[in-house]
Amino acid sequence: MSIQAQQSTAKPPAQTDTIIPPPALLQPAELVQMLHSSAKPLVLQTGSHVLYAEAHIPGSEYAGAAGTSAGIEALRERVTGLNKDRLIVIYCGCCPWGRCPNIRPAYEQLQALGFTNVRALYLPENFGTDWVDKGYPVTKGR
Amino acid sequence: MERAARSRTVGSLLILSLLLILFSAPTGNPPLAAQAVTHGAGAGRPAPNFSRADLSHRKVELNSYRGKVVLLNFWATWCGPCLTEMPTFMKWQKQYGSEKFQVIGVSMDDATAEVIATVSRLKLNYPVLMGDEYLGAAYGGVLGLPVTFLIDRDGKIRARYQGASLTRIKGDIQNLLQSH
Numbered sequence: 001m002s003i004q005a006q007q008s009t010a011k012p013p014a015q016t017d018t019i020i021p022p023p024a025l026l027q028p029a030e031l032v033q034m035l036h037s038s039a040k041p042l043v044l045q046t047g048s049h050v051l052y053a054e055a056h057i058p059g060s061e062y063a064g065a066a067g068t069s070a071g072i073e074a075l076r077e078r079v080t081g082l083n084k085d086r087l088i089v090i091y092c093g094c095c096p097w098g099r100c101p102n103i104r105p106a107y108e109q110l111q112a113l114g115f116t117n118v119r120a121l122y123l124p125e126n127f128g129t130d131w132v133d134k135g136y137p138v139t140k141g142r
Numbered sequence: 143m144e145r146a147a148r149s150r151t152v153g154s155l156l157i158l159s160l161l162l163i164l165f166s167a168p169t170g171n172p173p174l175a176a177q178a179v180t181h182g183a184g185a186g187r188p189a190p191n192f193s194r195a196d197l198s199h200r201k202v203e204l205n206s207y208r209g210k211v212v213l214l215n216f217w218a219t220w221c222g223p224c225l226t227e228m229p230t231f232m233k234w235q236k237q238y239g240s241e242k243f244q245v246i247g248v249s250m251d252d253a254t255a256e257v258i259a260t261v262s263r264l265k266l267n268y269p270v271l272m273g274d275e276y277l278g279a280a281y282g283g284v285l286g287l288p289v290t291f292l293i294d295r296d297g298k299i300r301a302r303y304q305g306a307s308l309t310r311i312k313g314d315i316q317n318l319l320q321s322h
Contacts, residue, residue, distance in 0.1 A: 048252060095222065125305075
């Protein structure tokens, strides 16, 4: 199923749907393939630290809740000095996609900083349902 | 012929009466409707106990609520659907009374300050404590909010709800409250 098709069946559109363009969305299965490739992306969780500690994508880093000013600052610091064409994958999954307070600000911030290769992991329901329950790899800890 | 029909009717009434007596006897088991409240991951197992201070520094121990139906709600200040359903939890707490029913909120926020401000703003009438990854893991993983558990009077998880499901939760609460 294409990303567009999935979005069309999702709940009412939200800010994230309209601001993050479909080509920038990344399906979980695509990310799993990327993680097994030699050119691994930088994967940043931009949501809740508690949820990150409970389970996160192996190799991903916690970068702050982008829905807060402190989180945006932490994200900015983390990407300082990186090449602007570096592939960066951001994800949250704290809430249903349309209600997520973090993914859109994170994407916008990276865009504003000039990053040209940013992908947002598309988790329609949440990280538990769309990643953990699907059997994709996880690890825990802060 | 008429006699035979009458005796069949009497026989049927006797069987019906026996069935009524059997199913209305105080066996200690909840009604069938209440027994049906078992769904979601973790349903049917004992609710993991915890003992933590709430935001008012009062000890909240889950096992101390045995004998009451408990609604355990994992939420966070940044979770829109969570904030939407919390006023209804307040209403239920008031409506069903603390003798039979208790809502307990578990915030999965990273910091306490925002939680205190939100609880104060909403004027919550039930205890809220800070959760963490350990409590989330104990409850089978809280990886997307809101997540709510309905726990029966014996301390067993009877239902797990992912996302806002107020109508379903209300029906299940009523079933459990009617079961004793």
